Amino acid sequence: MSTLTIFDSAADAAGTAQDAPAGRPIPAVLGADLEVPVKGGRLVGYANLDYAASAPCLEPVSAAVAAALPAYSSVHRGAGYASQLTTARYEQARHTVRAFVGARPDDAVIFTRNTTDATNLLAGCLPEGATAVVFDTEHHASLLPWPKAVRLAPPAFPGEAVRAADEALAGIDGPKLLVVTAASNVTGELWPIAALAHIAHRHGARILVDAAQLVPHRKLNLTALDLDYVAFSGHKLYAPFGAGVLVGRRDWLAEGKPYLAGGGAVRSVGDDVEWHDDPEPRHEAGTPNVLGAIALAAACDALTATGWTELVREEERLITRLRAGLASIAGVRELSLWGDDHPRVGIVSFTVAGYSAREVAEALSGEYGIGVRDGKFCAHPFVRHLLGTADGGCEDDTASAVRASIGIGTTQEHVDRLVEAVRDLVSRL
Numbered sequence: 001m002s003t004l005t006i007f008d009s010a011a012d013a014a015g016t017a018q019d020a021p022a023g024r025p026i027p028a029v030l031g032a033d034l035e036v037p038v039k040g041g042r043l044v045g046y047a048n049l050d051y052a053a054s055a056p057c058l059e060p061v062s063a064a065v066a067a068a069l070p071a072y073s074s075v076h077r078g079a080g081y082a083s084q085l086t087t088a089r090y091e092q093a094r095h096t097v098r099a100f101v102g103a104r105p106d107d108a109v110i111f112t113r114n115t116t117d118a119t120n121l122l123a124g125c126l127p128e129g130a131t132a133v134v135f136d137t138e139h140h141a142s143l144l145p146w147p148k149a150v151r152l153a154p155p156a157f158p159g160e161a162v163r164a165a166d167e168a169l170a171g172i173d174g175p176k177l178l179v180v181t182a183a184s185n186v187t188g189e190l191w192p193i194a195a196l197a198h199i200a201h202r203h204g205a206r207i208l209v210d211a212a213q214l215v216p217h218r219k220l221n222l223t224a225l226d227l228d229y230v231a232f233s234g235h236k237l238y239a240p241f242g243a244g245v246l247v248g249r250r251d252w253l254a255e256g257k258p259y260l261a262g263g264g265a266v267r268s269v270g271d272d273v274e275w276h277d278d279p280e281p282r283h284e285a286g287t288p289n290v291l292g293a294i295a296l297a298a299a300c301d302a303l304t305a306t307g308w309t310e311l312v313r314e315e316e317r318l319i320t321r322l323r324a325g326l327a328s329i330a331g332v333r334e335l336s337l338w339g340d341d342h343p344r345v346g347i348v349s350f351t352v353a354g355y356s357a358r359e360v361a362e363a364l365s366g367e368y369g370i371g372v373r374d375g376k377f378c379a380h381p382f383v384r385h386l387l388g389t390a391d392g393g394c395e396d397d398t399a400s401a402v403r404a405s406i407g408i409g410t411t412q413e414h415v416d417r418l419v420e421a422v423r424d425l426v427s428r429l
């Protein structure tokens with residue numbers, strides 16, 4: 001198997017590159033003491049193992065939002081002091097995000113609602129006739145927005161991904177965009193984005209990296225990896241719902257149709273409309289989600305201040321324990337594209353022989369107070385590929401899996417509770 005990873009060096013792979021010199025302790029999450037009812041009416045501590053869907057809010061994020069609330073006022077267009085303060089906080093959030101992903105000084109940083117919004121925004125700005133090249137392994141947010149797309153089969157190993165992208169891009173004339181996820185939301189596996197960026201550029205194409213599942217778990221450096229665009233969501237990054245970002249090269253974004261028509265996106269309106277050609281105002285019409293941007297930036301700051309070494313070490317310890325525990329249970333099968341040893345973030349999807357995914361997820365919640373996700377995780381072609389099933393439609397529960405995902409706030413007890421609960425369910429068959 002190829003040893004390609006998304007990273008350029010062992011230090012990057014370990015998450016240690018550009019670490020803060022003296023990391024702060026890992027911050028706490030809100031809701032760590034949440035109790036939930038289980039069968040029989042008992043209350044148990046909630047084991048939240050659904051971080052890949054939405055991660056809980058970090059305490060420093062909550063504090064930043066609370067600090068901004070008393071002085072919040074109109075953004076960008078107000079003369080009052082509170083308006084200026086709010087505008088400064090919003091624009092500071094942009095700088096923070098820029099630094100967090102290691103963007104180039106002239107990259108655009110556009111606040112969106114989420115990753116889906118960001119990929120759709122970029123899709124609307126592609127040059128006339130552009131073709132996207134996308135693997136069938138993508139989340140629907142990265143699979144579906146493209147007006148014209150070439151879809152590639154799930155590659156059997158990382159080097160095959162690079163080879164398939166190479167071949168597909170070579171066969172396309174005109175502007176082209178390679179779209180790839182950095183860490184799979186189904187298997188957690190890391191994709192060789194550095195090598196894919198290299199191939200894309202060799203063919204005069206650009207690359208968009210869907211980093212929704214990477215940035216909560218690993219340091220990302222857009223400049224070092226030579227990526228053209230990255231997109232991610234605040235709610236998977238320990239910030240509350242409603243804000244995401246698209247970061248990347250300005251030219252397509254400066255020329256593309258404004259994402260929303262309205263105030264803020266225009267320089268002047270008479271009989272004709274003169275749109276801003278700076279991507280940020282052009283694509284952020286209307287009053288933006290200031291608190292969402294502040295929350296997202298506070299999460300970036302908190303992760304950077306903690307340092308990736310410690311975060312990655314703890315996550316690796318817990319995900320290794322979880323995977324080993326599940327592997328020790330007869331009838332449990334982990335879904336994986338590139339094998340057990342391929343590097344991954346804290347996500348594991350699995351099936352349990354004798355049960356549907358829905359039955360497992362319901363029992364974990366109702367009997368053990370464990371929150372997981374079941375289904376096809378908005379990655380229908382990929383999950384079907386991994387399960388070897390045909391298209392049975394959205395409601396086809398036989399073509400589904402259970403997904404457990406971890407992050408800051410996950411404890412060893414949560415992980416062990418899940419393993420023992422699955423063992424218990426299997427023992428009842």
Ligand SMILES: Cc1ncc(COP(=O)(O)O)c(C=O)c1O
Binds near residue numbers: 115212
């Ligand atoms: C890899 C990946 N990309 C995109 C998305 C879409 O994120 P959002 O729902 O925040 O738009 C998700 C969400 O699960 C994801 O896991």
